[in-house]
Amino acid sequence: MSKIRIYELAKQLGVANKDLVAKINSIGIEAKSHMAMLTEEEAAKVTALYQPKKEEPKKDAPKKDAPKQNQPKQNQPKQDGQKKENDRRQDGNRPAQKKDNRNEGRSNENRNESKQGKGNNNNNNNNNKQGGQNNKGAQQQGKKDNNKGKDKKDKKGNKNGQKVRENPMERRRREMEEEAALMAELAALEAEEANADPVIKYIPESITVKDLAEVLGKKGSDLVMNLMKKGKMLAINATLDFDTAASIAEEYNVILEQEEEKDIMEEAFGAEEEEDESKLEERPPVVVVMGHVDHGKTSLLDAIRHSSVTKGEAGGITQHIGAYTVQIDGKPITFLDTPGHEAFTAMRMRGAQITDIAILVVAADDGVMPQTVEAINHAKAAGVEIIVAINKMDKPSANPDRVKQELTEYGLLAEDWGGTTVCVPVSAHTKEGIDNLLEMIILTAEMKELKANPNKKARGAIIEAQLDKGRGPVATVLVQSGTLRVGDPVVAGPAYGRIRAMTDDKGRRVKSAGPSTPVEILGLSEVPAAGDSFYVAANEKQARQLAESVIAKNRETLISQTPQKVSLDDLFNQIQSGNMKELGIIVKADVQGSVEAVRQSLEKLTNEEVRVRVIHGGVGAVTESDVLLASASNAIIIGFNVRPEPAAKAFADEEKVDIRLYRVIYNAIEDIQAAMKGMLDPIYEEKVLGHAEVRQIFKASGVGTIAGSYVKDGKFVRNCQVRIVRDGIVVYEGDLESLRRFKDDVKEVAAGYECGLVFKKFNDVKEGDWIEAFTMVEVPR
Numbered sequence: 022m023s024k025i026r027i028y029e030l031a032k033q034l035g036v037a038n039k040d041l042v043a044k045i046n047s048i049g050i051e052a053k054s055h056m057a058m059l060t061e062e063e064a065a066k067v068t069a070l071y072q073p074k075k076e077e078p079k080k081d082a083p084k085k086d087a088p089k090q091n092q093p094k095q096n097q098p099k100q101d102g103q104k105k106e107n108d109r110r111q112d113g114n115r116p117a118q119k120k121d122n123r124n125e126g127r128s129n130e131n132r133n134e135s136k137q138g139k140g141n142n143n144n145n146n147n148n149n150k151q152g153g154q155n156n157k158g159a160q161q162q163g164k165k166d167n168n169k170g171k172d173k174k175d176k177k178g179n180k181n182g183q184k185v186r187e188n189p190m191e192r193r194r195r196e197m198e199e200e201a202a203l204m205a206e207l208a209a210l211e212a213e214e215a216n217a218d219p220v221i222k223y224i225p226e227s228i229t230v231k232d233l234a235e236v237l238g239k240k241g242s243d244l245v246m247n248l249m250k251k252g253k254m255l256a257i258n259a260t261l262d263f264d265t266a267a268s269i270a271e272e273y274n275v276i277l278e279q280e281e282e283k284d285i286m287e288e289a290f291g292a293e294e295e296e297d298e299s300k301l302e303e304r305p306p307v308v309v310v311m312g313h314v315d316h317g318k319t320s321l322l323d324a325i326r327h328s329s330v331t332k333g334e335a336g337g338i339t340q341h342i343g344a345y346t347v348q349i350d351g352k353p354i355t356f357l358d359t360p361g362h363e364a365f366t367a368m369r370m371r372g373a374q375i376t377d378i379a380i381l382v383v384a385a386d387d388g389v390m391p392q393t394v395e396a397i398n399h400a401k402a403a404g405v406e407i408i409v410a411i412n413k414m415d416k417p418s419a420n421p422d423r424v425k426q427e428l429t430e431y432g433l434l435a436e437d438w439g440g441t442t443v444c445v446p447v448s449a450h451t452k453e454g455i456d457n458l459l460e461m462i463i464l465t466a467e468m469k470e471l472k473a474n475p476n477k478k479a480r481g482a483i484i485e486a487q488l489d490k491g492r493g494p495v496a497t498v499l500v501q502s503g504t505l506r507v508g509d510p511v512v513a514g515p516a517y518g519r520i521r522a523m524t525d526d527k528g529r530r531v532k533s534a535g536p537s538t539p540v541e542i543l544g545l546s547e548v549p550a551a552g553d554s555f556y557v558a559a560n561e562k563q564a565r566q567l568a569e570s571v572i573a574k575n576r577e578t579l580i581s582q583t584p585q586k587v588s589l590d591d592l593f594n595q596i597q598s599g600n601m602k603e604l605g606i607i608v609k610a611d612v613q614g615s616v617e618a619v620r621q622s623l624e625k626l627t628n629e630e631v632r633v634r635v636i637h638g639g640v641g642a643v644t645e646s647d648v649l650l651a652s653a654s655n656a657i658i659i660g661f662n663v664r665p666e667p668a669a670k671a672f673a674d675e676e677k678v679d680i681r682l683y684r685v686i687y688n689a690i691e692d693i694q695a696a697m698k699g700m701l702d703p704i705y706e707e708k709v710l711g712h713a714e715v716r717q718i719f720k721a722s723g724v725g726t727i728a729g730s731y732v733k734d735g736k737f738v739r740n741c742q743v744r745i746v747r748d749g750i751v752v753y754e755g756d757l758e759s760l761r762r763f764k765d766d767v768k769e770v771a772a773g774y775e776c777g778l779v780f781k782k783f784n785d786v787k788e789g790d791w792i793e794a795f796t797m798v799e800v801p802r
């Protein structure tokens with residue numbers, strides 16, 4: 022054993038958890054609770070503390086090996102079952118022990134009791150009382166069944182003793198009292214021990230307060246109350262991460278262990294484990310091309326595969342299946358043929374890490390533009406190697422140095438400037454530099470030592486998929502390991518089926534596809550999503566069952582995850598519950614200067630609990646791509662003097678991404694600051710409750726003017742606010758002091774009833790006045 026929890030050691034030593042924790046702390050080892058872990062060394066140190074005490078007290082108390090000689094009968098039977106407790110029992114048997122020593126003995130016996138039955142325990146108590154007179158106890162040892170009877174005998178014997186000796190009743194009484202006290206203490210310890218024996222329970226990665234309460238065997242409301250008393254304000258439906266739940270559970274003596282997050286597919290097929298080196302073979306790199314609009318992504322991809330998709334598909338030689346492989350000096354490179362980072366991010370969102378290298382296309386005449394920055398951020402976030410292709414070098418206005426200069430601002434320093442980023446000047450038009458770029462890709466890939474085992478069942482990712490009228494669901498898949506074959510039963514998310522046919526990127530029918538090979542497959546039951554992983558199942562039945570489980574799980578996840586996205590309103594709760602360690606923000610503004618200003622001001626808000634990080638900043642409207650990034654990174658979007666594009670707004674609503682729009686930077690900072698402290702001022706909105714007409718005025722001394730009114734619509738409720746309208750003009754707005762029906766105060770008066778209204782500090786109400794009742798309600802931001 023390398024580590025031991027304190028409660029386990031306490032059990033071994035037979036001491037109360039609390040005492041042990043105190044003792045541990047007293048020797049300078051920090052331990053918050055009995056759940057804390059001790060290293061082997063620490064445990065030994067602590068154990069040592071308890072050993073000398075056993076030996077020390079009596080001169081006739083035997084040392085080390087002696088007990089066996091002196092108290093053989095007493096110890097032997099117990100040794101059979103409980104070697105470790107043996108010594109402690111001796112403590113209990115010793116008369117002149119100090120109080121805490123006695124406690125040790127007792128708590129030990131207490132445990133003993135639970136293990137060996139009551140008789141035995143009584144027996145020990147007797148031993149305790151009788152101190153050195155161990156013989157009786159010793160005679161009783163090992164005869165558990167007879168213990169009770171023996172015990173009685175003991176007592177009788179004592180009584181006899183009293184008769185025979187005229188020894189003072191007093192002493193007997195004291196003894197009885199002592200026994201009673203001892204028993205009570207024992208019971209208390211027993212209860213404590215029962216409590217202290219922690220239970221291990223398993224929970225998922227996150228759990229709601231309600232479910233946690235169930236796990237702990239408590240009422241949800243009790244748990245909320247207890248947490249509240251400890252200063253943790255958590256709603257019953259609040260979701261706690263594992264660590265928070267575990268620390269709460271500790272207080273209830275429950276150890277939480279995390280259930281393995283069971284990915285249906287991984288459970289069925291096993292995680293992609295480290296392969297035996299000898300089985301691995303080199304595989305082609307998978308490359309994605311990213312960059313700003315019109316910087317030449319398509320042209321570059323085009324130039325690379327020597328066709329001209331921009332001028333229309335040439336003779337059907339190359340099929341557009343979403344990915345293709347080119348051979349460079351006999352070495353293949355697989356390109357994802359979907360330029361732009363949307364597809365890339367969509368895949369990443371679904372957990373698919375399929376690309377090895379990202380080519381960042383930057384037009385030499387245009388330089389780094391907003392989408393270039395986005396692309397950099399996306400690639401960095403995914404941990405993908407970036408190679409910069411400075412395109413359009415054929416243009417007279419091309420200025421590669423400016424591009425390199427601008428890239429430095431985003432952490433990319435060109436190799437020839439002393440950095441590590443490979444920058445290759447190219448022209449998709451003249452093909453200048455393309456070979457060099459491809460060479461760099463090969464080099465980078467070699468450095469990365471990309472390998473996979475082709476000799477096993479295939480698994481990989483869906484690159485794109487659509488429903489073809491004639492052929493049904495068609496999916497382009499990228500095999501990541503193993504070899505995919507026609508006839509294989511596959512499952513990809515909710516889709517399953519036996520592969521009917523496979524086509525490669527050149528439109529040729531193929532029978533198999535190895536690692537890093539893109540192929541189009543037919544035969545799936547439905548259209549999977551880009552980014553879904555696919556697996557080859559044992560048979561079609563297994564594939565179908567797994568797909569069905571995925572469908573069911575997706576439904577659950579959709580329901581449970583939807584409200585979990587971060588928003589400023591629940592930021593504080595998330596910080597409190599430990600869910601939020603980093604607040605990601607995307608800043609969009611009208612000018613670059615504002616973006617920078619906001620970035621700096623916001624990042625300064627970082628404190629010990631939460632790090633504020635602007636993961637992307639740019640000029641212009643909030644776009645769908647911003648929302649996509651926010652959603653994938655669980656970030657919020659802040660806009661200055663910009664609006665979201667309508668589609669982005671709709672997308673944000675769908676994805677539950679919080680978009681905040683401001684005109685003044687300071688307001689944004691204030692909001693985030695307030696949200697981090699849980700003090701975001703709520704927004705209130707007036708809600709009209711009803712209307713009444715004043716029909717008669719009464720004066721009552723001590724009360725003031727009572728407006729006898731008739732509720733026309735809605736209702737009036739106690740403590741609502743009112744405005745009195747006379748000839749279209751509001752003459753009073755304030756609180757309703759009292760609401761009565763006849764002489765009684767009432768909670769509410771509905772439409773069609775008469776009532777008496779008294780207004781706070783306003784008596785000038787007149788017949789015919791129109792009263793509007795309203796209340797202010799908090800509205801979600």
Ligand SMILES: Nc1nc2c(ncn2[C@@H]2O[C@H](COP(=O)(O)OP(=O)(O)OP(=O)(O)O)[C@@H](O)[C@H]2O)c(=O)[nH]1
Pocket residue numbers: 312313314315316317318319320321331360412413414415416447448449450451
């Ligand atoms: N002079 C010159 N023009 C180029 C080069 N590469 C691309 N272009 C032109 O730049 C324009 C945009 O090229 P695309 O390949 O469509 O750019 P893109 O980045 O794929 O654009 P989107 O798909 O709209 O994001 C086209 O008019 C191309 O002809 C180049 O190397 N030199």
